[in-house]
Amino acid sequence: MDAAEALLLARTQFGLNIAFHILFPSLTIALAWFLVYFRVRYERSRDTAWLVTYRLWVKVFALSFAMGVVSGIVMSFQFGTNWPGYMNTVGNIAGPLLAYEILTAFFLEATFLGVMLFGMNRVPGWLHVLSTVVVAVGTSLSAFWILALNSWMHTPVGHVVVDGHLIAGDWLQVIFNPSFPYRFTHMMLASGLTASFVICGLSAWRLLRAPGDDSAMKTLRVGVLVAAVLAPLQIFVGDLHGLNTLEHQPAKIAAIEGIWKTEKGAPLVLFAVPNEKERRNDYAIEIPKGAALVLKHDADAELKGLDEFEPDRPPVAPLFYGFRLMVGIGVGMLLLAWFGAWRLRRGGALPRALLWTFAAFTFSGWIATLSGWIVTEVGRQPWLVTGILRTKDAVGHISGAELGASLTGYVLTYSLMLGAYLVVLTHMAGKGAEQQEALK
């Protein structure tokens, strides 16, 4: 087997695993904070509707968290097995950040999760509320460390080179590297939106089955209001993140925008079919000077094209389409959340068509988040660590047979797990109304 095939297999396996994994943290990071809210509402009001909501969502959380934990354990092995060159070159930076994630976040969330899930009748109310808060703090801390490392891979600073290995010169610079604040905020908001729409979607599903369900209505209201606030905020933060990327990784932006040649007053390409061979966009629908206006706030400003970065530039198609899918879903979320909020304000029962739309949007956050991650990670190629380590130089020497066999095993495992997850989630949402009856 040649090196290119080994690289492709290693990337496929790692990409599949990390894509499967991120589905669950992107839900649980924010869902943990929703749980805190539901739990506190119940503690204060003693209203069983909130208890039903809490009990349902704590189960969704437990299920999603378990999926995240087990796929995360796989990742802790694959960092080293698939990318030995990564640890060899930047291990002195990446290692401690990962170690801090394990020490400060993983144990905390895993231990208090037990108390949160099973300890409600064993500890005083305040301690149970506190355990819920600690789980939420743990999940957010975990996001903090892993995004610090990921951002450093995009915009590495604060290190020095000794004998071909990188060591940290200033840990604060490493952690708070230039893209970290934007990426972290963007991901936290993405998680907020993912969780909001899962909450809206499943609650809408409950209401479609049992229109008078008080707990489902209360939960839907929370989800819609949070989404209505976060969606515009995310668009604003996403724009800032894009400007930051333009400053540090201009090739990524050129690929996203489909700008093949450096030009003044570049148009905003709404849709096109990027043609890698001819290096142009086919069937393009454009707004003249749009990209220059959006990215430089000046209609005649110059934007660097992909030709400036040859051959060290990412492939265009995944970034171009991924970005448009992400933004499209983001705009859809904004419209739906605002319309929903307006209908809720007006009062009365929600139209079934609106409930169906929310149900259809249940996993919209997953698609948007995955698209976003594909844009940013593929956009870093051919680098694994920008300007320091190429992906092809980090790949290991695991044989193709071993990679292929384990890849098959993972694909089957993940398919079964994801299928079961979706079935159980739908089933649990359907059971909500019965639970409320049982409590009354």
Added chain:
Amino acid sequence: MNPELSSLDLPMIFAALMGISILAYVVLDGYDLGVGMLMPAATPDEQNLMVASIGPFWDANETWLVLGIGLLLVAFPKAHGVVLGELYLPVAVMLIGLMFRGVAFEFRMKALGWHAELWNWLFWFGSFVASLAQGFMLGRYITGFEPGIGYWLFAFIVGGSVCGGYVLLGATWLVLRTEGELQKKAYAWAKWGLLWVALGVALVSIATPLASATVYDKWFDFPRTFGLMILPAASLAAGIWVWRSLRPGAADWKPFAGTVAIYVLAFLGLAYSIFPYVVVDRMTIWDAASHDSALTFMLWGAAIVLPCIAGYTVFSYRVFRGKVREALYK
């Protein structure tokens, strides 16, 4: 860098931390994997109690594996590449086993009909596959990944012994956490587990020095050998103590405590066999260590955070102390 810390033997400290994490993992996840493997021997109601006895803990228990492997990766990156490269397939098998087992906690209670049955079966199967793979990896590791059918056979024997060891841990955990009929069954399971462990330990103790010259030289170096005999003697004593405590009327904590003692002794023997290597015969802990700046930064974190982890782990076990009497979700 901090001048006082730079004089410390950091690779040594991290080797100790990694060893403690792995020992903690083996004992903690060992009991919950053992309970998983015992599932087919119990009735459905008993199965629910057994899962309830480990439900609040399994996730944190598995985090010790992430820490152990994480420390290998971040403190000894060169060894991580070699060890996990050699063990690539058994690692994948173990991970798939752990994945099925981990999500089965949730699915077996929330799925319906034959789905629930399937996950119940996967709970058992995942526990078994993960345990077997871990023992197999240990067998490959201590013989320095030598090729040859004999070495593979040896690794499978170690795999089987680790399954027996986990069954013993799981059964004694159930003695501690359950009562009535289930506890009576657990006494019997523990006795089988103990016999299995005795056989496994005897086989491994005889085979390891034969399979590895390095280990042979470590143990058969008179007169040091006489001093070292404390370890097997103490293990034997602990085994007898466990056997005698496996009866109604003896304190419920004794079998589990005795089993943990056996694990600690076996671990010390293993650590002695391997030290100072991190990859047997190939790489010492000093060869494989990361840069001091990385180790120092992590040591600060570990020194502050590990006591906190110990503290809230104790808190969690206190919250869920006593006998389990009901299933997790009603």
